[in-house]
Amino acid sequence: xxxxxxxxxxxxLCTLQGDVDGWGILRDGAVAVRGGRILWIGPVADLPTxxxxxxxxGGGAWLTPGFIDCHTHLVFGGDRADxxxxxxxxxxxxxIARAGGGIRAxxxxxRAASEDALLQDAGLRLRDLEADGVTTVEIKSG
Numbered sequence: 827x828x829x830x831x832x833x834x835x836x837x838x839l840c841t842l843q844g845d846v847d848g849w850g851i852l853r854d855g856a857v858a859v860r861g862g863r864i865l866w867i868g869p870v871a872d873l874p875t876x877x878x879x880x881x882x883x884g885g886g887a888w889l890t891p892g893f894i895d896c897h898t899h900l901v902f903g904g905d906r907a908d909x910x911x912x913x914x915x916x917x918x919x920x921x922i923a924r925a926g927g928g929i930r931a932x933x934x935x936x937r938a939a940s941e942d943a944l945l946q947d948a949g950l951r952l953r954d955l956e957a958d959g960v961t962t963v964e965i966k967s968g
Contacts, residue, residue: 892961903924904935
């Protein structure tokens with residue numbers, strides 16, 4: 827492993843070990859990384875000296891690994907926000923489908939959309955997922 831060392835200090839970590847609550851929460855933690863690999867993780871008080879490391883002060887924020895979304899429908903046309911409002915107002919899915927909504931509406935909108943539009947919209951959705959901490963997605967086709 828080569829490259830600079832980066833240390834995140836004053837962060838909360840969830841180790842999933844040890845504590846009765848099952849989460850293993852470590853407050854005031856630190857993580858040292860080099861070349862995309864974790865070198866050290868533990869309480870700030872036990873942080874070893876790593877000369878030349880870049881230190882990022884976490885300010886008590888949670889530091890988590892990237893999330894994986896293993897079931898996304900990223901590529902589709904249309905928008906069913908109006909159907910969501912109808913469901914909130916008490917309409918059944920069957921009623922919405924009889925009125926031309928539901929999955930068939932999405933299929934029609936997807937077929938009507940250009941490949942460029944589908945690609946652009948999927949890219950925007952992917953950026954939104956990334957902004958929420960998702961680093962890996964599996965995209966379903968239907």
